[in-house]
Amino acid sequence: xxxxxxxxxxxxxxxxxxxxxxxxxxxxxxxxxxxxxxxxxxxxxxxxxxxxxxxxxxxxxxxxxxxxxxxxxxxxxxxxxxxxxxxxxxxxxxxxxxxxxxxxxxxxxxxxxxxxxxxxxxxxxxxxxxxxxxxxxxxxxxxxxxxxxxxxxxxxxxxxxxxxxxxxxxxxxxxxxxxxxxxxxxxxxxxxxxxxxxxxxxxxxxxxxxxxxxxxxxxxxxxxxxxxxxxxxxxxxxxxxxxxxxxxxxxxxxxxxxxxxxxxxxxxxxxxxxxxxxxxxxxxxxxxxxxxxxxxxxxxxxxxxxxxxxxxxxxxxxxxxxxxxxxxxxxxxxxxxxxxxxxxxxxxxxxxxxxxxxxxxxxxxxxx
Amino acid sequence: xxxxxxxxxxxxxxxxxxxxxxxxxxxxxxxxxxxxxxxxxxxxxxxxxxxxxxxxxxxxxxxxxxxxxxxxxxxxxxxxxxxxxxxxxxxxxxxxxxxxxxxxxxxxxxxxxxxxxxxxxxxxxxxxxxxxxxxxxxxxxxxxxxxxxxxxxxxxxxxxxxxxxxxxxxxxxxxxxxxxxxxxxxxxxxxxxxxxxxxxxxxxxxxxxxxxxxxxxxxxxxxxxxxxxxxxxxxxxxxxxxxxxxxxxxxxxxxxxxxxxxxxxxxxxxxxxxxxxxxxxxxxxxxxxxxxxxxxxxxxxxxxxxxxxxxxxxxxxxxxxxxxxxxxxxxxxxxxxxxxxxxxxxxxxxxxxxxxx
Numbered sequence: 001x002x003x004x005x006x007x008x009x010x011x012x013x014x015x016x017x018x019x020x021x022x023x024x025x026x027x028x029x030x031x032x033x034x035x036x037x038x039x040x041x042x043x044x045x046x047x048x049x050x051x052x053x054x055x056x057x058x059x060x061x062x063x064x065x066x067x068x069x070x071x072x073x074x075x076x077x078x079x080x081x082x083x084x085x086x087x088x089x090x091x092x093x094x095x096x097x098x099x100x101x102x103x104x105x106x107x108x109x110x111x112x113x114x115x116x117x118x119x120x121x122x123x124x125x126x127x128x129x130x131x132x133x134x135x136x137x138x139x140x141x142x143x144x145x146x147x148x149x150x151x152x153x154x155x156x157x158x159x160x161x162x163x164x165x166x167x168x169x170x171x172x173x174x175x176x177x178x179x180x181x182x183x184x185x186x187x188x189x190x191x192x193x194x195x196x197x198x199x200x201x202x203x204x205x206x207x208x209x210x211x212x213x214x215x216x217x218x219x220x221x222x223x224x225x226x227x228x229x230x231x232x233x234x235x236x237x238x239x240x241x242x243x244x245x246x247x248x249x250x251x252x253x254x255x256x257x258x259x260x261x262x263x264x265x266x267x268x269x270x271x272x273x274x275x276x277x278x279x280x281x282x283x284x285x286x287x288x289x290x291x292x293x294x295x296x297x298x299x300x301x302x303x304x305x306x307x308x309x310x311x312x313x314x315x316x317x318x319x320x321x322x323x324x325x326x327x328x329x330x331x332x333x334x335x336x337x338x339x340x341x342x343x344x345x346x347x348x349x350x351x352x353x354x355x356x357x358x359x360x361x362x363x364x365x366x367x368x
Numbered sequence: 369x370x371x372x373x374x375x376x377x378x379x380x381x382x383x384x385x386x387x388x389x390x391x392x393x394x395x396x397x398x399x400x401x402x403x404x405x406x407x408x409x410x411x412x413x414x415x416x417x418x419x420x421x422x423x424x425x426x427x428x429x430x431x432x433x434x435x436x437x438x439x440x441x442x443x444x445x446x447x448x449x450x451x452x453x454x455x456x457x458x459x460x461x462x463x464x465x466x467x468x469x470x471x472x473x474x475x476x477x478x479x480x481x482x483x484x485x486x487x488x489x490x491x492x493x494x495x496x497x498x499x500x501x502x503x504x505x506x507x508x509x510x511x512x513x514x515x516x517x518x519x520x521x522x523x524x525x526x527x528x529x530x531x532x533x534x535x536x537x538x539x540x541x542x543x544x545x546x547x548x549x550x551x552x553x554x555x556x557x558x559x560x561x562x563x564x565x566x567x568x569x570x571x572x573x574x575x576x577x578x579x580x581x582x583x584x585x586x587x588x589x590x591x592x593x594x595x596x597x598x599x600x601x602x603x604x605x606x607x608x609x610x611x612x613x614x615x616x617x618x619x620x621x622x623x624x625x626x627x628x629x630x631x632x633x634x635x636x637x638x639x640x641x642x643x644x645x646x647x648x649x650x651x652x653x654x655x656x657x658x659x660x661x662x663x664x665x666x667x668x669x670x671x672x673x674x675x676x677x678x679x680x681x682x683x684x685x686x687x688x689x690x691x692x693x694x695x696x697x698x699x700x701x702x703x704x705x706x707x708x709x710x711x712x713x714x715x716x717x718x719x720x721x722x723x724x725x
Contacts, residue, residue, distance in 0.1 A: 014707050018707070047711065048707060049707065049710060360714070361711075361712070
């Protein structure tokens with residue numbers, strides 16, 4: 001255990017951080033806008049105040065890479081409908097419990113008697129299914145490419161064990177279609193991407209070459225520690241200043257070009273690309289990963305017939321524009337007032353990876 | 369061969385079976401079973417004249433060494449799962465929680481009462497272990513458990529055992545320590561590594577997918593605090609950062625005193641196992657619970673002396689200076705990172721949730 005903290009410490013070395021910041025300042029000659037894709041990166045930037053270290057010319061906008069935030073409201077409502085059934089034990093990652101649906105959140109449902117369990121892995125949900133043969137166990141399978149292999153593994157394991165009482169409510173999404181959607185928007189301001197290191201650890205970065213070519217945009221695979229993030233920013237600025245655009249890997253200790261082949265095969269075995277709604281963004285073609293026909297038995301949406309549930313977003317919340325990097329949380333009239341982590345209106349305020357939550361918790365530092 | 373010949377002497381109507389291994393509803397009836405339980409478990413362990421007297425009350429004297437003073441009274445309910453965890457149990461927690469709350473005013477805790485809500489099905493051996501642990505902790509803290517109560521709830525309506533404790537302490541008139549007394553220029557100290565209790569208990573629940581050798585820090589802090597008060601005249605605030613962790617406690621103080629608090633990231637002592645567990649789960653050690661730590665805010669000139677005194681105590685070995693009270697951003701806590709950047713520390717909102725990835 002000790003090694004993990006020593007390892008992360010070395011990527012938080014303040015002398016090295018200063019060195020990288022100096023180099024970024026030295027080479028930056030004009031204004032640049034870059035987007036960190038992953039919510040974990042947003043979180044680290046705010047936690048360490050890295051944005052305060054950067055020259056004013058560099059603007060970081062926060063991408064749609066928080067899986068909790070982009071899960072559409074109607075899918076959350078479907079989850080709530082299933083979780084309310086007396087025969088169901090509803091399993092979810094912790095973050096999801098506080099996300100408000102159009103009426104309540106999972107915490108409230110739990111207080112009303114619904115059986116809701118926080119799990120750390122979908123395989124824990126399969127275990128619960130084994131232990132509770134007279135109950136229906138439903139796992140809320142949200143996530144990007146990083147979590148999808150484990151979701152797939154849970155279905156494969158349930159099948160191998162012959163479990164009839166396990167199913168998943170799928171709301172999985174993939175990064176490359178979202179990058180296309182952002183770059184092809186007429187309002188786009190993003191000039192470089194810090195690609196999500198953990199997604200690339202699974203998928204590699206071969207998919208990103210055509211995007212860099214088509215939109216002439218630097219894409220730098222970036223990790224999550226302060227030094228990782230600053231290294232990613234430095235490499236992006238270098239490309240931008242030289243008017244270059246290619247895919248570069250600044251997270252070589254975890255990511256290879258081809259990624260984790262076993263995980264990719266597991267994904268392909270169970271899931272296939274499908275159109276998917278992103279909360280606040282809308283429908284992005286082929287951006288989701290839905291269950292293949294062979295595994296339709298494990299589809300909770302079909303099993304509990306909740307597909308018809310449709311809902312609308314809160315009128316004040318600008319989550320969509322924030323998730324697309326068009327606006328900052330401070331631009332929202334509800335930020336910190338009607339909407340705060342205790343009573344969130346939109347998902348980015350709920351998840352600890354959400355941009356609004358990160359801003360609320362970390363960035364009032366200008367007060368000092 | 370028949371081992372036992374049934375006897376029909378005495379009453380033969382259905383009496384509750386004398387159950388010696390688990391708590392049953394009858395243990396809360398107020399009758400013979402309750403009486404026996406009190407005698408065999410509580411009186412056996414809580415050995416003092418007040419308990420032995422068997423009354424529903426305890427008449428205790430006020431300390432005669434310093435008759436000019438005030439009573440400090442505090443009460444606390446204790447629920448925890450699992451009831452036995454590395455470094456402690458619910459009994460030790462119930463004594464320490466109240467002893468520490470009383471001590472945070474500068475009072476000397478003297479007497480404790482305990483009210484037990486037992487769930488039907490609780491093992492009596494577990495209850496005995498808990499009573500034993502309470503007595504041992506009370507002795508360690510130098511307090512007496514002088515009165516108690518027991519109720520039993522049906523299976524499924526409790527979580528094994530809940531313990532509420534109330535404590536009485538004695539506060540000399542010349543001691544003034546309160547949450548609203550922090551002043552700009554004061555220093556902020558903490559008595560040791562933070563987050564040990566929360567992570568030890570989480571890890572003992574066994575659903576994290578990893579194990580640690582971490583122990584809860586649950587401990588009575590009254591002796592550490594008394595030795596501080598005896599030597600240092602200007603202690604302004606004492607508070608134990610329990611639920612909500614250090615960040616929440618500092619926020620409470622900043623609001624109560626209407627001052628700004630500035631703390632330094634790299635100065636805050638965190639056990640490397642706690643740090644690793646928090647990295648993996650997406651928790652921040654600043655928000656993880658402690659049960660044997662105290663935040664001390666005092667005049668700058670006594671900083672070194674206070675650290676020296678705390679480090680002499682077993683529960684203060686890793687005491688550290690972590691920050692200062694500042695005249696800016698009143699009501700708020702700001703953390704300065706080793707990179708020179710700052711961020712605001714908010715109170716914990718709602719339940720601490722592990723992150724997805």
